[in-house]
Amino acid sequence: MFRLWARIFQDNHMLKDTCIADGSEDTRTHKVFRALEEVCCQFDLGKPIWLDKTAADFKRHRKTRFTQDNFIEEIEFDYLEIQVIEED
Numbered sequence: 001m002f003r004l005w006a007r008i009f010q011d012n013h014m015l016k017d018t019c020i021a022d023g024s025e026d027t028r029t030h031k032v033f034r035a036l037e038e039v040c041c042q043f044d045l046g047k048p049i050w051l052d053k054t055a056a057d058f059k060r061h062r063k064t065r066f067t068q069d070n071f072i073e074e075i076e077f078d079y080l081e082i083q084v085i086e087e088d
Contacts, residue, residue, distance in 0.1 A: 002028070003086040004035040008043060010077040018042050019085070028087065032058075036082060046073050048080065058082075 007017040020035040040047050048054075048070035058064040063083040068075055 001086055002031045002035075002084070002088060004032065004039075004082055005085045006036075006039040006043075006080065006082045008077045008080055012078075015077060016043060032084070039080075039082065043080075045075070045080070046071060 002022045004020045004022075005017065006020070008015045018039060020038050022031045022035060024031065026034075037047065039045075048066040049072070051070060054064050054066065054070060063081065066080040066082075067078070
């Protein structure tokens with residue numbers, strides 16, 4: 001089972017969180033992108049852009065933050081953090 005935890009923070013306080021589970025036989029990359037799409041749908045956000053720093057942090061730590069730089073539209077929080085908490 002693959003699980004991704006997503007949280008929205010404002011002033012170092014967690015405002016929202018959700019956990020997305022995926023039991024498919026798909027690749028890890030596809031699971032991450034699908035989970036992020038589901039998170040954005042649940043939180044009513046546009047999809048963030050993966051910058052080089054974002055991708056490098058995610059590869060290194062299985063966790064990354066999407067700030068205003070990653071979004072085209074204005075966001076009303078400091079950052080969206082995603083973290084892989086379980087992998088097959």
